Amino acid sequence: MKIFLTSITAIVAIIILAFAIHPFATEDEPKIQVKHDEQPAKGKIVSQISEFPIYAKQQREIDAIRAEKQKEQTGIIPVRIEIPAIQVDTAVIQVGKTADGQMEVPNNTVQTGWYKPGYAPGSQGKAVIAGHVDSKRGPAVFFYLKELQAGDKIFLTDKTGRKLTFSVQSKKSYLAEKAPIDDIFGSSTDRLLNLITCTGTFDYERRTHPDRLVVTAKLTNDSALKKDAPKAPTNVKRVGDNITWYANRAADVIGYRVYRIQGDKRVKVASVAATERKSVVVKKKDGEKVVVVTVNSDGVESELRYVVE
16 A cells, blocks of 8 residues: 655655554564563653642743743754653654655664654654554553653653653544644644554554554753753841741742751752742751752752851
């Protein structure tokens, strides 16, 4: 069966059909090396960065700050994908068109394929990476894709080492012949990544899975962006065992960490979210100093602010 490209829609549609035509890898493919657990780890809370909870209003402010920083950044050509929640760590190859106008697909079940004629990951639009769900030999690279939860992280890296972090937003299944092309491959003002694979009970008569699973993730971090340190908290002081400070009101401040200074080491004794009271109880110890630092949404800490006794 051959499908020739006559329009942009046809190009994109072939991606969906390619997995129906080639649900299994070739016989000479390498042995599957996908790492996974019997029960993959569940996802993290969406409204949380490091140990700090993030509420809706602040998340919108953080997203706006990141979007402004990202304006001048272009997408990447991914060479590796990591999904810790389902223990995927594998290569990404470029997927394009064959000489006779058909869509290329990964030749084995270990690798994933980025649709090069579409959007580059990290650019505005919906970039697409596809992978097989299984083969005659068993589970393939995206076998556990269905286990992903909102907030799970996806990391893409290019050959220069630039790393993009995406956070899972949603997952949906569609009948293969009714998959919404624009929703999966279309334009967007957001920087999105769609992971796609087959799903549903295998149809031996048609030799394919009837449905397509699409996991949508949103860009949350780019290693190429400059990460400035936040300003330190002010008026840090101790009254008895109670340490207080004035807040840093910057929109991207997510919290504070309190450390004891023990020689040349810092030992964290408390974390305080930006939305919480700027006060913590730390029992005083002779000869030991305590510091408070601000933490922003990039995970960067401010300079140390020593507690005034």
